[in-house]
Amino acid sequence: MTPDVVAVFETYPAVLKDRLLVLRALIYETASDTAGVGPLDETLKWGQVSYLTQQSGSGTTLRIDRDKATGQPALYVNCKTNLLSQYRTLYPEAFGYDGERGVVLGEAPDQDALRHVIALALTYHKSKTRAG
Template sequence: MPPAAAQSPTEASATAPVPVFYDGYPAGLRTRLLALRALILRIAAVTDGVGPLDETLKWGQPSFLTRQTGSGSTIRIDGRRGDPAHYALYVHCRSGLMDEFRALYGDVLHLEGDRAVVLPVDGEVPEDALGHCIALALTHHRRKGRGRR
């Protein structure tokens, strides 16, 4: 979590300088969060039907929405409160996405509860598995027949 002084409003528009928000994090965590942000944006760009992402802050956390296409569930990323050795990618707790992630990558990813993919600040991140989970989240509504047509 960035220090309180670095907190931005609860919700910022996509045109706001959300990447500046990352400046409030310690260097190692900031590097990892920016790499995860880049992975999310890269996966969105190459995944059919996702379209451009809106990047905003929700609950004080960097968030990625498929507002234009409605194809997917919101993805949030942040450090872990009280756990400086980890950060996480969060999905909506009622989406069922974590069940999909567990079925596919329960032996590869550290999955916590019904919303968090927990990643090490220092250590290997299984980028292929994580990228696939990101694509699943960004296409969740479309795959479930709820995205805009």
């Protein structure tokens, strides 16, 4: 982690920070387990810790932060994608949703569903190419 990323994590209350670090680990694990994703770049975008597939170009940026309404951990994607629509169709009850960009995680999110939504984001551009 870069010092800037560490500094953002340090701004969160301990319990939220721990949950976001678990989410971070799951993002890296899912990237490693998903064919064609390659290494992730961790950076800040809009003040949020963000994960990019710059080397492979396979996916859209994932960001993690606290949901402003609930205070729960959340995973954010670009609002110009159709990912939230896919997530809502696949997992209508598994998560909360924030507009067209956020997946709000409850106290004990379904890990398989969470891995799947992460993988869909990490392969978004690859999937668009196959579909189109």
